[in-house]
Amino acid sequence: xxxxxxxxxxxxxxxxxxxxxxxxxxxxxxxxxxxxxxxxxxxxxxxxxxxxxxxxxxxxxxxxxxxxxxxxxxxxxxxxxxxxxxxxxxxxxxxxxxxxxxxxxxxxxxxxxxxxxxxxxxxxxxxxxxxxxxxxxxxxxxxxxxxxxxxxxxxxxxxxxxxxxxxxxxxxxxxxxxxxxxxxxxxxxxxxxxxxxxxxxxxxxxxxxxxxxxxxxxxxxxxxxxxxxxxxxxxxxxxxxxxxxxxxxxxxxxxxxxxxxxxxxxxxxxxxxxxxxxxx
Numbered sequence: 001x002x003x004x005x006x007x008x009x010x011x012x013x014x015x016x017x018x019x020x021x022x023x024x025x026x027x028x029x030x031x032x033x034x035x036x037x038x039x040x041x042x043x044x045x046x047x048x049x050x051x052x053x054x055x056x057x058x059x060x061x062x063x064x065x066x067x068x069x070x071x072x073x074x075x076x077x078x079x080x081x082x083x084x085x086x087x088x089x090x091x092x093x094x095x096x097x098x099x100x101x102x103x104x105x106x107x108x109x110x111x112x113x114x115x116x117x118x119x120x121x122x123x124x125x126x127x128x129x130x131x132x133x134x135x136x137x138x139x140x141x142x143x144x145x146x147x148x149x150x151x152x153x154x155x156x157x158x159x160x161x162x163x164x165x166x167x168x169x170x171x172x173x174x175x176x177x178x179x180x181x182x183x184x185x186x187x188x189x190x191x192x193x194x195x196x197x198x199x200x201x202x203x204x205x206x207x208x209x210x211x212x213x214x215x216x217x218x219x220x221x222x223x224x225x226x227x228x229x230x231x232x233x234x235x236x237x238x239x240x241x242x243x244x245x246x247x248x249x250x251x252x253x254x255x256x257x258x259x260x261x262x263x264x265x266x267x268x269x270x271x272x273x274x275x276x277x278x279x280x
Contacts, residue, residue, distance in 0.1 A: 023154045023158035025154075041062070041166065041169070041173075042117045044173070045062070045172060067094075075225075211246075216235060
């Protein structure tokens with residue numbers, strides 16, 4: 001594909017000649033993680049049936065919510081006789097971390113068409129976020145040209161759509177064979193372990209290490225104090241604040257003499273980036 005004058009090839013499409021190179025790259029990146037996600041999907045399919053909510057409820061939860069931990073928590077609330085409002089509030093509380101994920105992705109997608117961002121929001125998962133944000137960070141958020149945005153979109157969709165398809169299929173399998181699983185098998189612990197594998201390679205700076213340590217300790221302490229699902233949010237906020245504080249301190253120390261740049265320069269060059277139309 002011919003590129004506009006001055007544009008550089010999109011690194012997410014460098015693995016193949018077609019414009020679907022980014023999609024393939026996303027699938028290849030997430031493929032090893034699907035093995036760990038599928039058993040969790042079995043639990044998401046088997047649990048509603050075990051609570052007497054029926055197979056249609058299991059499919060509805062997976063298609064509409066598409067969020068493993070909050071699905072199971074909501075099902076437990078309903079199965080125990082709780083109200084729909086309580087189930088919804090439980091799911092929303094657990095999924096508050098997705099707000100942090102979305103805010104983190106926003107600088108890299110600010111010129112992507114709103115319709116595409118809505119699709120990405122629906123498909124947002126821990127795994128798709130972690131894989132994408134690491135890749136995008138290497139490019140920098142300043143790059144907003146159409147080839148780069150298209151590469152980010154296709155890579156994300158390759159990872160996220162693969163996750164979605166695997167989740168739906170494993171949910172259906174869980175509905176059919178869920179009763180055959182031993183009651184003592186805890187398949188739901190696989191998903192956090194998968195996310196931990198994604199986290200470790202990103203801990204390459206002091207700020208990241210401190211953020212991870214403070215976030216983990218904060219979540220455990222909050223859980224022990226009775227915060228319940230909010231423990232994840234408390235840990236996330238604590239980790240972000242700790243990492244940001246350390247990062248700001250390092251920037252202040254390194255940029256004492258040269259921080260401002262030329263008059264009128266916002267740190268991205270004279271006048272900042274030129275406006276661009278959203279990618280349709």
